[in-house]
Amino acid sequence: MKVIVLGGFLGSGKTSVLLQLAEFLVARSLNNENTTPVVIVENEIGGSGVDNLLLENQGLTVKNLFAGCACCTSSVQLEDTVSYLKKEFDPQWLVIEATGLAYPDKIKQTIEDAFLVETEIITIIDAKRWFRLIAAMEPFVSGQLENASSVLINKVDTVDEQKVQSVIESIQTYNKKLPCYPISAIIKIPDDFWERLLDQRLIAL
Template sequence: MTIPVYLLTGFLGSGKTTLLKTLLLAVKEKGNRPAVLMNEFGKASVDTLLIQGAAVPTVDLIEGCVCCTVRGSLTAAMMQLVQEHRPDVIFLEATGVALPLEIVDSLLDPPVKDHVQLKGIFACVDATRFPLQLPPPFEQTPLQLTMVQQVRHADVLLVTKADLTAPDRRFALESALRQHNQNAPLVRVLHGEADAEMLLSVRAHHLKRALPTRLVRKSASQKGKHALQAREKTSFGGLQTLHYEFRSSVDVERFYQFLYRLPESVARAKGFFRDAESGQMQLFHFTPHAPMIAAADGEMPAFAVLIGEELAEQELVKQLQACEVKKPPQS
């Protein structure tokens, strides 16, 4: 008996972890045992901390992407989950800049292929960020190519944050998505709420289709295979991360101003900090023009992760330090 695996893809900040929480709850309510393989592009996994309350076995793959730099670790991580926890289902949440094809291909590697079977690919699409118009593929940036590939190879397209957009953009977005993927069910998702039963049975009852032939490595020419690998290695598109550990509590108003003033080069930011006024741990998320701060669920390490292109690290660190409330000198 093979263990079903569901792959969650979607660009940075598109709501994958919120959806994952919904799926984990649905699986557990049916008496089944889920496990999670969490991939994070950075030194620490914020998303793993966010699901720790779900009390499910979780393995982290950090400092890279499962489709390229840490692919060799995927086999070991999967086998660890299978052998140590024997789950009924595994959810693999890929980093927001991962391409799905190589991830699927890696699930065909021995010995993983003898123990797990891919049952669905879900792509979260941020309604506020997905481009309605794109240049021809040969002119697209690596990040644009990534967003398109995530949509193109999904079994289900989950449109998130649609409530933050005007109706005309929502309709235009759905039309744009249909240009990239005509077959996948298109579902609007609000705050991660989705029909879990439909998602978990999408391949069996809705699409009834096999994997694309190009996912089967034996059918590809060596030339084509090498070309695919070279293209996949550009999936980060020059992205880098900045990991900052807070040394003291933070002034929330100053931090909000920091988030609102982040340059366009920052595509995503997230983490935890301690509120200097209340003393409580706070969770923050940032996508362009949409920062969010809320109470964290319990104690967390205080750190910030910023993801973007050509980050001005020294300046960003200086601005983060300015948000901290300096401790008074001890007498």
């Protein structure tokens, strides 16, 4: 089981990215009857979910973790949930969609400590709102970049190229080696993008 944590602030487009990532992983996974290609853990801070309904309607296997944040208040439940999913589905890929209020690094730590599995963080940011969020809550938003394997700068269709470049520069002030990839999750993300993104971090797709 390989684990990907999809992090990023509220409204950054995590679910839209997840839909495409899951579709890619399902298509690329080995045809192994004994395992489920992809299982998703959907974490919602509120008492009921919205994103999980969309994901379930796509035919994906989704386990909900509601009313708490997996990086802090629900970290114990996260461990229990992952333990159950590993036993029940033995998925090739487990994708955890963090709440927009989570520090993905803490989720990664929880998973790695409990299960000793390779865990990568992909942080999604909203190109249009980045500077506003940095101005309003810089420690938190920059904290979501900690230990990320890569950053997907989403919604580049809503800004010009110069803004994208300035967002990348801003992100890399926190970690100058952090790979940043402009995307627009409302259009199809090519398979070769996912292959390159995951190949560089996760061995043996």
